[in-house]
Amino acid sequence: MIYHDVIVIGGGLSGLRAALEAHKKGADVAIISKVSPIRSHSVAAQGGINASLGADDSWKAHAWDTVKGSDYLADQDAVEILCKEAPEIVLEMDNWGTSFSRTQDGKIAQRPFGGAGFPRTCYAGDKTGHNLLYTLQEQVLKAGIKVYPEWMVTRLVTDGGRCTGFVAINIFNSEPDVFKAKITVIATGGYGRIYKRSTNSIINRGFGIGLAYRAGVPLQDMEFVQFHPTTLWDSNILITEGVRGEGGYLYNKNHQRFMKSYAPESIELAPRDIVARAIQTEINEGRGISNEYVYLDITHLDPQLIKERLSGIREISMDFAGVDPVKKPIPVQPGQHYSMGGILSSINGKTPMDGLYAVGECACISVHGANRLGGNSLLDTLVFGKRAGQHAAESIQDKDIPQDENLIKELENEKRFLSDLFGESGENFATVRNELKNIMQEKVGVFRNHENLEHAIEDLKNLKYRAQKIKVKSRAKSFNLELLDAIELKRMVDIAHVIATGALARQESRGAHYRTDFIERDDNNWKKHTIAYYTPQGPRLEYKDVTITSFYSEKREY
Amino acid sequence: MVTLNIKRQEDDKIWYDTFHVEEKPGMNVLEALFEIQEKLDGSLCFRFACRGAVCGSCAMLINKVPRLACKKLVGDVKKEDISSLKSDQILTSPQSSKESNDRVLIEPLPNLGVIRDLVVDMEHFYSLVDSVQPWITAEENYDKKHLIEPATQKKLEKYTNCILCAVCHGICPAATRDDKYLSPAGLARAWRFQLDPRELEKSKLQRYNIVDSPSGVWGCDLVYKCVAVCPKKVPPTKAIKQMRRQISEK
Numbered sequence: 001m002i003y004h005d006v007i008v009i010g011g012g013l014s015g016l017r018a019a020l021e022a023h024k025k026g027a028d029v030a031i032i033s034k035v036s037p038i039r040s041h042s043v044a045a046q047g048g049i050n051a052s053l054g055a056d057d058s059w060k061a062h063a064w065d066t067v068k069g070s071d072y073l074a075d076q077d078a079v080e081i082l083c084k085e086a087p088e089i090v091l092e093m094d095n096w097g098t099s100f101s102r103t104q105d106g107k108i109a110q111r112p113f114g115g116a117g118f119p120r121t122c123y124a125g126d127k128t129g130h131n132l133l134y135t136l137q138e139q140v141l142k143a144g145i146k147v148y149p150e151w152m153v154t155r156l157v158t159d160g161g162r163c164t165g166f167v168a169i170n171i172f173n174s175e176p177d178v179f180k181a182k183i184t185v186i187a188t189g190g191y192g193r194i195y196k197r198s199t200n201s202i203i204n205r206g207f208g209i210g211l212a213y214r215a216g217v218p219l220q221d222m223e224f225v226q227f228h229p230t231t232l233w234d235s236n237i238l239i240t241e242g243v244r245g246e247g248g249y250l251y252n253k254n255h256q257r258f259m260k261s262y263a264p265e266s267i268e269l270a271p272r273d274i275v276a277r278a279i280q281t282e283i284n285e286g287r288g289i290s291n292e293y294v295y296l297d298i299t300h301l302d303p304q305l306i307k308e309r310l311s312g313i314r315e316i317s318m319d320f321a322g323v324d325p326v327k328k329p330i331p332v333q334p335g336q337h338y339s340m341g342g343i344l345s346s347i348n349g350k351t352p353m354d355g356l357y358a359v360g361e362c363a364c365i366s367v368h369g370a371n372r373l374g375g376n377s378l379l380d381t382l383v384f385g386k387r388a389g390q391h392a393a394e395s396i397q398d399k400d401i402p403q404d405e406n407l408i409k410e411l412e413n414e415k416r417f418l419s420d421l422f423g424e425s426g427e428n429f430a431t432v433r434n435e436l437k438n439i440m441q442e443k444v445g446v447f448r449n450h451e452n453l454e455h456a457i458e459d460l461k462n463l464k465y466r467a468q469k470i471k472v473k474s475r476a477k478s479f480n481l482e483l484l485d486a487i488e489l490k491r492m493v494d495i496a497h498v499i500a501t502g503a504l505a506r507q508e509s510r511g512a513h514y515r516t517d518f519i520e521r522d523d524n525n526w527k528k529h530t531i532a533y534y535t536p537q538g539p540r541l542e543y544k545d546v547t548i549t550s551f552y553s554e555k556r557e558y
Numbered sequence: 559m560v561t562l563n564i565k566r567q568e569d570d571k572i573w574y575d576t577f578h579v580e581e582k583p584g585m586n587v588l589e590a591l592f593e594i595q596e597k598l599d600g601s602l603c604f605r606f607a608c609r610g611a612v613c614g615s616c617a618m619l620i621n622k623v624p625r626l627a628c629k630k631l632v633g634d635v636k637k638e639d640i641s642s643l644k645s646d647q648i649l650t651s652p653q654s655s656k657e658s659n660d661r662v663l664i665e666p667l668p669n670l671g672v673i674r675d676l677v678v679d680m681e682h683f684y685s686l687v688d689s690v691q692p693w694i695t696a697e698e699n700y701d702k703k704h705l706i707e708p709a710t711q712k713k714l715e716k717y718t719n720c721i722l723c724a725v726c727h728g729i730c731p732a733a734t735r736d737d738k739y740l741s742p743a744g745l746a747r748a749w750r751f752q753l754d755p756r757e758l759e760k761s762k763l764q765r766y767n768i769v770d771s772p773s774g775v776w777g778c779d780l781v782y783k784c785v786a787v788c789p790k791k792v793p794p795t796k797a798i799k800q801m802r803r804q805i806s807e808k
């Protein structure tokens with residue numbers, strides 16, 4: 001049994017920031033992650049991180065944009081914290097060495113981003129996530145924080161309603177071990193890979209959200225799934241919003257700048273949900289190229305600017321689509337991108353379960369509401385990662401070291417579960433996983449309706465049953481990918497079920513959740529958060545009011 | 559169809575397996591490996607994460623050249639003629655055989671111990687890189703904003719672009735001969751911090767002391783193989799030469 005006061009599950013930005021702060025505040029903290037921290041999905045973030053650094057900008061303006069962008073579902077107290085703490089959190093990263101791009105006079109450069117009233121997105125070329133993640137990994141290294149790399153956490157352990165640790169499998173030998181902690185922080189990122197088209201890393205399977213859900217912790221607003229309007233055709237690698245920020249145009253096959261008719265004022269810079277639906281509509285109505293994609297064109301921009309500020313995108317287009325965007329437009333289509341929902345969590349990262357915190361994309365503190373603005377997610381990981389780390393470190397004094405009994409029992413349960421998992425019978429995990437992805441893409445995607453969602457739920461129930469029966473054939477001891485795949489698949493189906501159930505219940509369109517049978521936002525009935533609890537029969541839904549401080553609702557027009 | 563010859567290893571047992579995979583348009587080597595792992599042999603193992611050439615997980619030897627599996631299209635590598643060429647020749651003057659041989663040879667990244675199949679001991683590589691103290695030691699409560707010239711940031715960027723994939727380590731002759739050699743990536747990272755105006759002078763001095771050794775900047779053969787293979791255009795050899803000069807001038 002391994003013990004630390006605080007253990008953070010996940011080595012992405014939110015996890016590293018939480019661990020670093022807990023360490024600074026004197027806690028004995030460790031990080032456990034299924035990939036080496038620098039391989040986490042955060043590394044792939046391109047466009048930037050928002051902070052009102054400019055003299056003519058303010059946290060209030062940032063908060064207003066965020067609330068409006070969220071289609072009024074964000075909790076406004078949390079948004080205020082996010083935006084107030086943004087400048088300091090960014091300057092802190094700069095002081096630790098993040099290689100932010102600079103203005104001529106040496107300040108941190110900022111670019112315009114969709115849905116924002118000011119150019120307030122700080123960036124490091126188009127490798128912002130990479131630069132932020134490396135900076136934090138460096139500081140974690142410097143602090144000497146213990147990291148358990150390539151361990152997959154498979155079940156949380158509770159004792160009288162308190163989280164006392166978890167069981168994890170060491171990927172090097174496939175053996176489970178048990179970790180005891182006064183406080184466990186889940187920072188396991190998103191679940192993008194339950195969709196067929198997703199910008200997320202292949203490792204983003206949402207397992208951490210599933211862990212909490214199965215342990216009885218509620219999930220919030222899971223039906224709000226962001227689809228990024230511009231992902232590279234077929235491979236679905238993200239083409240950052242920064243490309244439009246730098247002046248890119250969207251064209252359909254008739255060479256019309258179609259965004260002019262969907263968002264006359266902000267055109268290509270309208271928020272993601274609006275642009276994603278516009279592109280999907282163009283494709284569905286036959287104005288896409290090969291009925292699959294539209295063009296994102298930057299050939300009119302200065303090639304030098306493209307090479308300097310969008311070099312990563314240029315490389316991606318050339319390597320993965322064979323297109324040099326200096327000369328030819330980039331083929332793009334919408335794809336799953338971000339999860340607004342997640343484990344219900346407070347402004348200090350605390351979940352309703354004692355001893356359990358959740359931060360980053362796996363959490364729902366609700367700063368993004370029904371739709372996240374570009375550049376706000378990296379900010380969310382750092383601001384609330386830091387707060388959770390501090391809060392966790394401060395509360396360990398009042399907590400006893402957990403008892404071993406349940407921890408040992410759960411380790412035994414896991415061992416039994418694992419030995420039952422091997423066998424020659426049963427379906428191939430990949431078949432079931434591909435079906436899951438197709439169901440989510442087709443029936444719980446950009447456009448939703450009652451009939452499709454009902455079908456999706458039926459299909460998912462069936463898949464859950466099939467996933468239960470999957471057996472692992474490979475007996476390899478180290479790096480048994482098939483074993484990990486089989487374990488993860490069960491929780492992927494759980495999460496899909498919660499998303500589809502929340503989406504079916506929510507009879508309105510708000511932010512990223514768009515119902516073709518209820519196209520208007522309905523504040524009277526639906527200005528509320530969905531809260532989902534696990535039951536063996538499927539998710540049980542409750543609702544919770546949105547916290548409102550100073551912003552009133554109005555129609556979102558861009 | 560494309561044929562992949564994959565070097566397998568478990569404990570002391572080493573063998574080669576041949577798999578035939580249906581080649582889809584735009585398929586890269588990582589996708590081909592997934593086809594195998596999902597449909598033909600669930601026991602095959604390799605590392606991956608982003609599938610977009612940004613996370614640095616999937617370095618391996620593809621036709622004798624270390625590269626990122628997700629960044630190489632199967633259609634391109636299956637045409638390479640490896641029978642008559644050495645890796646650096648493939649790099650400098652890629653030759654495609656007249657008829658495509660439809661065969662791709664995949665082996666684990668060299669110069670690091672093999673854990674199983676295509677998974678190598680990255681911890682060893684990380685420990686080399688970490689020994690150059692790759693972090694900024696700036697004062698905690700710095701209350702002014704740093705002003706950094708765009709040109710300086712551009713210089714930094716060349717080196718911060720490194721994704722620690724270890725491709726350079728896999729081709730480096732110094733790493734082959736000396737397992738304590740700080741590695742092209744480790745030295746490139748050291749230089750990244752030496753270039754940073756936010757880093758304290760005394761930390762820079764300390765770092766020069768670390769790299770000033772036979773397993774540091776003086777271990778390099780200056781053959782530029784790392785520069786040739788780096789998927790992120792990081793020039794480790796350039797960093798090494800700069801540090802040699804700085805150290806000599808001290």
Ligand SMILES: Cc1cc2nc3c(=O)[nH]c(=O)nc-3n(C[C@H](O)[C@H](O)[C@H](O)COP(=O)(O)OP(=O)(O)OC[C@H]3O[C@@H](n4cnc5c(N)ncnc54)[C@H](O)[C@@H]3O)c2cc1C
Pocket residue numbers: 009010011012013014015032033034035036037040041042043044045046047048049050128129151152153154187188189190199200201204207208238337338359360361362374375376377378379381
């Ligand atoms: C392509 C792309 C570009 C983006 N660009 C931007 C941008 O420009 N600006 C912005 O604000 N946002 C952006 N985002 C969103 C943002 O990158 C993510 O929301 C954010 O990085 C998530 O960070 P995280 O720390 O929550 O999770 P991650 O970085 O995903 O880290 C999750 C960690 O959890 C670990 N883990 C998961 N499951 C387990 C388990 N069972 N056991 C052990 N460990 C586990 C993983 O190993 C990993 O270390 C982008 C997203 C994508 C997909």
Ligand code: SF4
Pocket residue numbers: 719720721722723724725726727742743746787788789790791792794
């Ligand atoms: S220098 Fe290049 S090849 Fe070496 S680890 Fe960094 S990115 Fe990889």
Ligand code: FES
Pocket residue numbers: 588605606607608609610611612613614615616617626627628629
């Ligand atoms: S999988 Fe990330 S670099 Fe290849």
